[in-house]
Amino acid sequence: MTIYDISEKAGVSIATVSRVLNGSSNVSEKTKKKVLDVINQYEYTPNAFARGLGLNTMKTIGIMCADSSDLYLAKAIYYIEQKLRANGYDSILCCTGYELETKMSSMNLLITKKVDGIILVGSNFIYEKESDNKYICDAATQVPLMLLNAALDAPNVYCVVSDDFTSMYDATMEMINAGLTDILYYYNSYSYSGKRKLAGFKAAMEEKGLLKNHSLQYYGGSHEDIPAMTEHLKKLRQKGVPFKGIIAADDTLALASIKYAKEMKLKVPEDLSIIGYNNSMLAHCCDPELTSIDNKLETLCQHLITTLMGILGGNEMPKKTIFSGELIKRDTTL
Amino acid sequence: MTIYDISEKAGVSIATVSRVLNGSSNVSEKTKKKVLDVINQYEYTPNAFARGLGLNTMKTIGIMCADSSDLYLAKAIYYIEQKLRANGYDSILCCTGYELETKMSSMNLLITKKVDGIILVGSNFIYEKESDNKYICDAATQVPLMLLNAALDAPNVYCVVSDDFTSMYDATMEMINAGLTDILYYYNSYSYSGKRKLAGFKAAMEEKGLLKNHSLQYYGGSHEDIPAMTEHLKKLRQKGVPFKGIIAADDTLALASIKYAKEMKLKVPEDLSIIGYNNSMLAHCCDPELTSIDNKLETLCQHLITTLMGILGGNEMPKKTIFSGELIKRDTTL
DNA sequence: GAATCAACATGAAAGCATTTATGGACAAAG
DNA sequence: CTTTGTCCATAAATGCTTTCATGTTGATTC
Numbered sequence: 225m226t227i228y229d230i231s232e233k234a235g236v237s238i239a240t241v242s243r244v245l246n247g248s249s250n251v252s253e254k255t256k257k258k259v260l261d262v263i264n265q266y267e268y269t270p271n272a273f274a275r276g277l278g279l280n281t282m283k284t285i286g287i288m289c290a291d292s293s294d295l296y297l298a299k300a301i302y303y304i305e306q307k308l309r310a311n312g313y314d315s316i317l318c319c320t321g322y323e324l325e326t327k328m329s330s331m332n333l334l335i336t337k338k339v340d341g342i343i344l345v346g347s348n349f350i351y352e353k354e355s356d357n358k359y360i361c362d363a364a365t366q367v368p369l370m371l372l373n374a375a376l377d378a379p380n381v382y383c384v385v386s387d388d389f390t391s392m393y394d395a396t397m398e399m400i401n402a403g404l405t406d407i408l409y410y411y412n413s414y415s416y417s418g419k420r421k422l423a424g425f426k427a428a429m430e431e432k433g434l435l436k437n438h439s440l441q442y443y444g445g446s447h448e449d450i451p452a453m454t455e456h457l458k459k460l461r462q463k464g465v466p467f468k469g470i471i472a473a474d475d476t477l478a479l480a481s482i483k484y485a486k487e488m489k490l491k492v493p494e495d496l497s498i499i500g501y502n503n504s505m506l507a508h509c510c511d512p513e514l515t516s517i518d519n520k521l522e523t524l525c526q527h528l529i530t531t532l533m534g535i536l537g538g539n540e541m542p543k544k545t546i547f548s549g550e551l552i553k554r555d556t557t558l
Numbered sequence: 559m560t561i562y563d564i565s566e567k568a569g570v571s572i573a574t575v576s577r578v579l580n581g582s583s584n585v586s587e588k589t590k591k592k593v594l595d596v597i598n599q600y601e602y603t604p605n606a607f608a609r610g611l612g613l614n615t616m617k618t619i620g621i622m623c624a625d626s627s628d629l630y631l632a633k634a635i636y637y638i639e640q641k642l643r644a645n646g647y648d649s650i651l652c653c654t655g656y657e658l659e660t661k662m663s664s665m666n667l668l669i670t671k672k673v674d675g676i677i678l679v680g681s682n683f684i685y686e687k688e689s690d691n692k693y694i695c696d697a698a699t700q701v702p703l704m705l706l707n708a709a710l711d712a713p714n715v716y717c718v719v720s721d722d723f724t725s726m727y728d729a730t731m732e733m734i735n736a737g738l739t740d741i742l743y744y745y746n747s748y749s750y751s752g753k754r755k756l757a758g759f760k761a762a763m764e765e766k767g768l769l770k771n772h773s774l775q776y777y778g779g780s781h782e783d784i785p786a787m788t789e790h791l792k793k794l795r796q797k798g799v800p801f802k803g804i805i806a807a808d809d810t811l812a813l814a815s816i817k818y819a820k821e822m823k824l825k826v827p828e829d830l831s832i833i834g835y836n837n838s839m840l841a842h843c844c845d846p847e848l849t850s851i852d853n854k855l856e857t858l859c860q861h862l863i864t865t866l867m868g869i870l871g872g873n874e875m876p877k878k879t880i881f882s883g884e885l886i887k888r889d890t891t892l
Numbered sequence: 893g894a895a896t897c898a899a900c901a902t903g904a905a906a907g908c909a910t911t912t913a914t915g916g917a918c919a920a921a922g
Numbered sequence: 923c924t925t926t927g928t929c930c931a932t933a934a935a936t937g938c939t940t941t942c943a944t945g946t947t948g949a950t951t952c
Contacts, residue, residue, distance in 0.1 A: 226937055237903045242939060250901060259598050271612035272672045277908050282607065282671070289653075293636035295629070302627035305653050314671065317621075317651045319639050325715050337616070337648065338606050450842040497925030509843045510783040511820050532642050560909055571931045577909060584929060608909030611936050 225267045232263040243272060247249045269543055275336070285532070286334035286487035286554050288327070289345040294447060295504045296474070296521070300345050311533050313340070322348060328359045333552065335366050342367055347374040347417035368535045370528050373519075374416040375544055383544040384528040386519035388417045389550035392424030395499050396471060398551060400432050402558045404469040404497060407434065410457075410481065411473035412443040421473050421501065438465045443477060453480030454487065460489065464468060468496060475500040475507055475516055482510045488551065498556040512555030519549040559602045567594040579604060610672070619866070620668035622652045622661065623679040628781060629838045630808070630855070634679050634706060635858035645867050647674070656682060662693045668879055669700050671675045675866050676701055681751035683707040702869045704862050707853075708750040710876055717878040718862040718868065720853035720866045725883035726758030730805060730834050731887060734766050736892045738803040738831060741768065744791075745807035746777040746814065755807050755835065777811060787814030788821065788841060795822065809834040809841055810851055816844045816890065832890040846889030851884040 225511045227245075231238040236255060243251045244259040262268075276282040285308055305315050307509065316339060318330040334342055342363065349371065351357055357376055363369055364380040375383040399407055409425045411418060422440065429435035441460060446470045457480065460467075472478035478500030485496045492498060492512055499508060503518035529546055534541040561579075565572040570589060572575045577585045578593040595699065596602075619642055623631045639649050650673060652664040662685065668676050676697065685691055691710055697703055698714040698796040709717040731743055743759045744754060756774065763769035775794060779786045791814065794801075806812035812834030826832060826846055834841060837852035861879055868875040 227939095228937080238938080239903060239905095239940080240901085243664060243902090247941080250899095252901060255901080263908080269670050271611070271937050272609055272670060273614070273616065274908090275939080276607035277605075277611050277910085280607070280937040284650075291636065292626070292639065293633045298629075298632035299644070301651070302625065302653055305626065305651055309652070315651050316618075317639055317649050318643070319636055336603050336606060371577070407755060407939080448839050450839070460717075475873070483845060505782050505784070511817060511845065519861045562909080572910080573912080573932080574930060577930085579912085584911075586929060589929080605909045609911080611938085612911040614936080747942090 225266050226435050227268075227270065230259070230266065230268050233266070234259045249532060259353060280338070282314075283312055284314045284316055284336070284337070284339045285337040286318060286332070286337070286342040286489055287315045287340060287345060288330055288349070290320055290322050290348050291447075292317060292319045293370060294346075295476075295506065296502050297346050299504070300521055303345060304345065304372075304529065307526060307529040311529065324351065324356055324359070324473050331359060333507050335363060339367060340536055341370060343370040343372065343528065343532070344374065345372050346417035348413065350374040350376055350416040352414060368532065370509055370532050372528055381543070382528075383523050384531065384533055385544070386417070386524060387548045388420040388519070388548050389424040389427070391517045391519065391551070392421040392427045392471070392501075394424075395551050396425050396428035399469050399471065399497055399499065399557065400428065402436065402497065405434055405438065406466045407469040408460075408465070408467040408473060408476050409440050409471050409473070410443065410479060411440070411449065412445070413473065418473060423448050425471060440524070441465070447476065450476065450480050450483065453477055454483045457481060457484040458487070467499070470496065471499045473544045475502050475504045475514060478514055478516065479506050479510050482512075482514070486525055493558050497558055499551070499557070500556075503552050507552070507554060515554045515557040516552055517549050518552050520547050523547055559600050561602075561604065564593070564596050564600065564602050566658050567600070568593045578677075595708050614672075615674050615697045616648075616672070617646055617649055617672045618648045618671070620652060620671070620676040621649045622654055622774060623682070624654055624656050626651060628652045628680075629810075629840065631680050633838070634855055634859060637856050638677060638679065638706075638856040638863065641860060641863040645863065651730050658685065658690055658693070665693060665697045669697060673701060674870055675704060677704040677706065677862065677866070678708065681749035682709055682747065684708040684750040686748060702866065704866050706792050706862055707857060711877070715877070716862075716865055716875060717859050718865065719878070719880055720751070720858060721880050721882045722754040722853070723758040725851045725853065726755040726805070726884070728758075729885050730759050730762035733803050733805065733831055733833065733891065734762065734768065735786075736831065738890055739768055740801045741773065741803040741805060742794075742799070743803040743805050743807070744777065744811050745774070746779075746781065746811060747807065752807060755766050759805060773878050775799070777824060781810065782815065784810065787811055788817045791815060791818040792821070803832070804830065805833045807835055809836050809838045809848060810829070811849055812850065812890070813840050813844050816846075816848070827892050831892055833885070834890075837886050840890060841886070849888045849891040850886055851883050852886050854881050855885070857881055 227238045227241050229242045230276055244256050292301055308315050318543035320327045320330045360376055361378040364378055369381045371383040373385055375385055412502055441458055443453055470481045478498050481498045485492045487558045490496045500514045500516035503516040531541045561572045561575050565575045574869055575593055578590050626635055642649050654661045654664045694710055695712040698712055703715045705717040707719055709719055777787055777790055804815045812832050817834045819826045824830045834848045834850035837850040841848035841850045858881055865875045
């Protein structure tokens with residue numbers, strides 16, 4: 225069933241059918257009804273490919289993320305997909321992994337598929353080495369690029385970020401003000417936001433003259449392997465690194481810290497204070513419940529989509545928007 | 559840059575360019591090289607919409623799931639996306655929520671977009687009332703439909719399921735054989751697999767004459783709200799429901815059970831044995847670590863994609879495949 | 893009452909960028 | 923000299939959108 229069949233059965237031209245289909249104004253009520261009746265009767269839907277060819281868009285946005293099964297990224301994808309759909313767009317999902325090469329090839333694939341925009345979900349898309357970010361700038365010449373929780377100053381690249389620096393600074397200060405001096409920063413990523421967080425921690429610690437060589441501890445293992453993280457912390461203690469507080473760059477690391485405390489028979493928060501990051505469901509999964517930094521993911525996503533829709537609508541839009549996070553106090557801090 | 563430009567610059571017809579592009583045999587090495595050189599020089603990529611129109615496919619599969627941020631579903635989506643990509647297919651993601659209506663509209667949307675297949679991820683797509691499943695049969699007349707962890711006997715519908723009945727039966731038997739008699743089945747879904755699990759539990763309990771009125775306990779709240787689940791269990795105890803073991807229909811419910819035990823100062827597993835379902839990362843997040851049923855999600859996904867690829871390749875494929883699960887024993891059982 | 897004009901309604905046809913069926917040209921082989 | 927087979931160009935088909943041109947209607951003017 226094509227537009228020709230419909231036009232024939234309705235006794236009008238295909239142009240008129242197209243006009244009816246696309247809600248164009250210039251068509252009389254009578255003709256409109258006649259055409260719609262035929263369309264309904266034959267349950268006709270226009271061919272999406274032909275439509276795409278004519279309009280040069282299929283109203284599709286590419287979503288790239290390293291690992292869609294990651295708790296935080298999955299949540300982001302969920303919000304983004306919902307909000308895109310609400311705006312009449314579909315999403316093509318690309319799980320790229322953490323290597324530059326696969327990211328580049330996914331990017332090219334999406335561009336080849338002629339998506340209307342690409343959203344990079346997560347800060348791991350930005351690399352330390354500037355030249356490694358060229359793939360983003362290149363892509364942005366073809367299609368608008370949105371970064372969630374990462375920033376890059378380039379034409380046609382738009383960023384929505386959480387103020388990780390301040391969140392982490394404030395959280396660290398809070399712990400310091402509670403009387404702790406030996407505070408460990410436990411992290412697992414050099415990503416854009418990873419560095420911002422780290423900087424926030426360092427700033428607060430330095431300000432109070434508490435930053436030591438061993439204050440920053442990198443984990444470096446699998447994102448999900450809680451037992452390995454726990455083991456890693458135990459080794460730290462064995463090496464004689466002293467700590468009464470742990471600020472973790474994400475909730476998984478914080479959870480491992482709680483398990484570590486249990487195994488060492490340390491009381492949380494009396495013997496060990498812990499703060500996590502992301503305020504994910506994990507914060508409720510442990511005992512005691514985790515104090516964690518919430519970075520307002522849904523707000524970020526909402527703003528990202530609003531911005532993208534603005535761009536696609538041909539409007540000028542802010543290139544970088546920053547939202548502040550919030551420390552959600554639960555039971556792992558004093 | 560179109561195929562015309564390339565053909566002109568290479569001094570051949572567009573048909574030849576197309577043949578080169580699609581690896582057709584009937585083109586001499588010399589011409590092939592000439593065309594490829596021009597293509598590389600101008601970085602030409604064929605227009606995906608035009609290609610779609612000509613081939614009547616854009617190599618895209620629709621993935622429907624109720625909530626992509628759900629731990630288990632997110633994992634499934636991840637596996638599926640990876641394996642589709644490995645086969646040269648892209649995925650359009652649709653988070654449908656749990657209402658029939660939104661599921662139907664997502665389904666229609668995907669069909670309109672002319673995807674080559676649709677994968678329904680999760681057992682919640684199958685309804686108790688047979689007529690509610692008509693939307694699946696209807697869709698299957700247009701495009702092959704794959705069900706993950708659900709089953710429906712209809713033309714062009716293919717199912718890959720975990721043997722939840724047996725998994726649950728075995729797990730229950732295991733707990734009974736450990737000497738427990740007051741065992742609670744704690745669940746939160748009437749979905750296809752939900753019912754299979756429940757039946758497995760009932761079968762084992764009945765076989766041993768242990769099934770009581772209160773053995774089956776439905777939670778009925780938010781999937782993620784651990785505190786609410788914990789509260790719910792406390793109320794049960796207040797009402798005088800006795801239990802020394804809890805078999806939960808998913809890890810979240812099991813986790814809540816652990817928290818409940820903590821709050822009631824019950825020792826796990828001595829005072830309360832707990833078994834979860836899905837063997838998600840949550841199993842490592844709690845203390846003690848959770849005994850849980852693994853349903854071999856990656857195997858299921860792999861098989862599902864293999865089947866789908868077979869169908870798209872025009873082969874006859876099994877309409878229903880069943881894999882067995884495995885109880886992963888950790889520290890919440892005796 | 894005829895002439896003028898604008899607004900509205902519709903059709904014809906030209907894109908859009910491919911794939912593919914058909915058939916022609918040419919060289920090698922019989 | 924015919925046959926076979928390789929290589930390639932022409933043209934049709936895919937199903938829609940959109941511009942341009944044309945036709946229709948009704949109101950306004952003289």
